[in-house]
Amino acid sequence: MTLRDKLAAVNLKATHQRLTILAAIEECHTHPSPEKIHKIIKPGNPTISLATVYNTLETFARVGLINKVASLSGNLRYDPNLQAHGHIYCYNTDEIIDYYDEELNKVIIDFFKKKKVNNLKIKNITLNINGDKLDKTKDVIIK
Amino acid sequence: MTLRDKLAAVNLKATHQRLTILAAIEECHTHPSPEKIHKIIKPGNPTISLATVYNTLETFARVGLINKVASLSGNLRYDPNLQAHGHIYCYNTDEIIDYYDEELNKVIIDFFKKKKVNNLKIKNITLNINGDKLDKTKDVIIK
C-alpha cells in the first residue's frame, strides 16, 4: 500500500507535506517529536512549516493513521505502527523504540482474558520498558 | 513513616510547601498535573506558587521520592507509588489510575526472565492500559 493509498483510505488529500511527513515518521523508528521531524524533513522541503507538522500529525492521529504515544519526554510523540507492540524509552537518548514480541502479546492477551475491566472501554494496551542505553551508538536488542 | 521522615530520608528540609505537595500527590490517585496539584492545594495554602509545585515535584523525582510517569496528556505527571504497578489512562477524563496486580507483576517478571535485553539498563517496566471511562462519575475497577 503506497502512502497515497493510505491517505486516500482515510479521505485525506495527498499533499506534498502529508506525503513527506508520513514517509518521515514511517522511516524513523525512534518516534521523534514534531520538532525533530521538522528538522529531518526541512532540508529537502524548505517551505514546510513546523505548525503544519504539528497539525498534520494530529490529523493523522485523529483519523487513526497513526497513534499518539505515551511519553516521559514531555513532548508529543506518534507511532505509525498500529499493531499491538511495546515501547522501550531511553532516558539518555530520548528515543522511543518499538518492541514487537508475539509471545509478549499473547501473555498480555491471556492475562486480560482472565480479568474483568469494569467501566473502561479499552483502546490500547502497551508495555513500556524504561531505561538508559549503555552504548548510545548501538541499538537496543531484545531476544 | 511520616512525610517528615520521608523528606529527612532523602536529605530534604521539611518545608511547609514540600509537606503539602507530598501529601497532595499521595492522596490523589489520578496523578494530576502540576497545575492541578496547585489548584488542589491553593485554597488551604494561598501563598504557594505554581513554580514551587513544578520545582518541588522535579526535586522529589530527582531524589527518587516519586517517579515521573509516561503520559498521553502532554503535560508532566508524577507517581508517589514506587512499587511495580501498571497505569490506566482515561482519554476522556485525563486521569492516570494505578493498577496493582501481583499476578501481572509475576507474568511480566517471568517473561523477562526468558528474554535478554541487550544494551539497556532497565529502570522500570510499566503496563499501560488506555481507554475511555464509560461512566465518568465512577471508578475503573479491574478484578
Next chain:
DNA sequence: GTGTTTGCAAAAGCTTTGCAAAGTT
C-alpha cells in the same frame, strides 16, 4: 472551480530560571 490545506505570525499554554526575601536546622 470548489473546498481543503498550508505557511506565517501571533497567541496560548506549559515549564524553567534568576534573584531577593523568608524559612529550616
Next chain:
DNA sequence: AACTTTGCAAAGCTTTTGCAAACAC
C-alpha cells in the same frame, strides 16, 4: 548564623489558532 528554599515575574519552551494564499481533485 549558614545555608536552603520559596514566591514572583520574566524568559523559554511547546503547541494551537486565524487567515490569506496555494493546492488537490
